[in-house]
Amino acid sequence: MAAQVPVLYVNRDTVVDRRDPRVKMLLLVLLFVFVFVAPNPQWMLVPVVAGLLTAVLAHTPWRWLLVLWAIHIPTFVALILIGGWSSVTAGDWGGLVDAAGAELRLILAWTATILVSVSLFSAIDPDDTARGLRGIGLPAQAAFAVGLSYRLLYTTLTEAIQTSDHLRLRGIRLEVRHPVQFVRDALQVSLPVLFAVVRRGPTLMATMRMRGFASDPQLGRPSAADVVLLAVAIGVLVAAGLARWGPLSELLT
């Protein structure tokens, strides 16, 4: 029976799908730089809005966005609690609001990263990922390693689903309603999954060696729209940098 593996990518012909994989990779790199450069929460709203817009244009499955964002809610709560802990212990619950305000930049950065990366990856054919990385100048060996890891990720997912089914038949229940037991059971599942991946690693590497791994990604020239998009993204990043450290910091913040 064929395995059922969740895949983020959805094959559609949207304006996001049609973008060059190198440009999508570079946009992700620019985003990761931007979240450190952006001077305040208002600037951090720019990638959040861009991420939402990308999600709409790419028809990204909302379930993926919600699940991946919801996973981080405990982190957001922890950040606020840690920031406002001294106020809470002093009985000043208003301090929590201040802490939330202070951590807002970080929470928005996290949200923007999830929105943009999930939207872009939902529109990058996984087989083009390693090609895109080679296209932006990653050395062939490094791109080979990324390609191998990417394939192993899906191998792991396939193995995890099958292994958990097999182990349920041996008494490992994996019931979420008993969280402590669930964690212990999940550890029991992780071991054979790890062994399976380790066992398959050399076969996969041997096959990739035999099949070859080209240094030329054969992606051709990016389109005018790709160049414009990249230029806009670089412009926004430069503006954020200027707003934070440059002569325009007074004007733009």
Add this chain to the structure above:
Amino acid sequence: MSIRVQDLTFHYPASDLPALDGVSLHIAHGEVVGLVGPPGAGKTTLCLALAGLVPGVTGGRLTGEVHVDGEDGDSEEAGGAPAGIVFEDPGGQLTQLRVLSEVADPLRTRGLTPADAEAEARRLLDRVGLPGEEVAQRWVWELSEGQQVLLALAATLATRPEVLVLDTVMGHLDPTHRAELLRVVREESGRRTVVLVEQDAGVLIDLAARLIVLVDGAVAADGPLAELLADDDVLALADLDAPLALRAARRLDLAERPLTTEDFIDVLRRTRVPRVPPSPDRGAAPPTPPWAGEPARIQVQDVDFAYPDRSPALRGISLQVRPGEVHAVMGPTGAGKSTLVRLLAGLLRPVAGTVVVDDQDTREVHPADLALRVATLPQGAAQTLSRRRVRDEIALSLRRRKRTGELDARVEIARKLVGLPADLLDADPILLPSAHRRLVALAAALVVEPAVVVLDAPFSGLGPEARHRLVATVRELRRRGTAVLLTEHDVDSVAEVADTVTVLDHGAVALQGPVREVFGTRHHEQLTLRRLELPQVGVLARSVGLEAYTLDDLVAAFSAARADGGPPNGSVPASAVLGRDS
């Protein structure tokens, strides 16, 4: 391109025992060679060495030389790879995520434009029997194991290898996929050197002219296939079963040693068959099986099932299995066999109808609880072993349920039942050969002493020794009154162990009944339509105008034909079957 191996010795990291021990051989350009040996003989390691992947991928120490060279010059300059291997693990060798990319990527690597690479990839997919855009756009994990093997073959052919190595791949294939692969290998032979690692004598006879036997990393025999396959000592060394025609000839006390059906017929034409004792049951009505009156332990009633994409996997399935009955579910890839197994294990719930196993509706019980009464061995179960010792692995199911009374005794019973050597109980299961890991997984399922056993493709990819052990285990379960359901596309194994058969096609029951009835002449066309073959004995028997499904049947049919004055259809002269003295 020819292959020259000179005094090749290889040790895996941290191992003092050599995986290859002074191997020397020469394989000529265009030759098709069978490479055989028991588990752990070093066959895969030798294949990796031929492809230049040892010790680069494996690590370890290598001495000696491997040359892939010949009249065509350097293979890299010709744009092809020196060697391409299709490995035993179907899914583990797929490097891309999508079917088309898997084949197109190596072509792009070799300089084809994306459009040309895709066109050539589609041609190769079509050639190996995976045609159509729908298949080309699938994720690789959505293919069946057989389809994954064919995809790996197409991707390997895309690298234009000078030496094509097929490492134990036939066991994953249903008859149609097997025929596709055999056809491609026949087309490739002569064009490139082919090394066929295979434990099925029938396949070897079909394709190879030469056999190399590897034992403990060293070449134990190397010579003409026909000669070596007729040598019992070589067969024992190589863990090979004699070809069916030869086994049949021996059972009939023929002096000659035919290897193929054609040879068998030829021998029958030229020689007389000695008298074989008539069957004592001849003429009597078939005996009523002991389980006939028992209430069914597996009751599947009008079951429908569909996956989340709403494509129907099963439609209106009904079947029953009684205590002491072995029921085989057969069908081509995608027929719904594994889905049925997951329903029986409680891992899936039917959309309509009921699945009752050992008086328990599977919808009303957790799969972990059901597994105490219904031992299920899914495909790939041997990949989920994780304990440090085999005995702990077998005991896991009991320990998890806190049933630790007489634990050692129950582990021992399960070990004996599956025929696992006692000295392996303290071994690390992860490090065992694949055949032994599968026996451990089977023992781990049977340790709960279930009333019902469900086995998903248990014979797939097994060598003869492991297969004989599994047949013995299934027969012992039947003797103990356990209801056994197994899915299988190996018709020979089904003919050997099963009492009754259900043939599925596109999720619905196409044929159902006792083995002899389903494999009978009147159903032959329906079986062929559903990509199923007759058992090899059946083919052999039909070629001489008889009907039989096992070797015992064949001997009985011959004795009956002698008594009646000739074979029913007379494709071979009656004198051949009856002998000149009749």
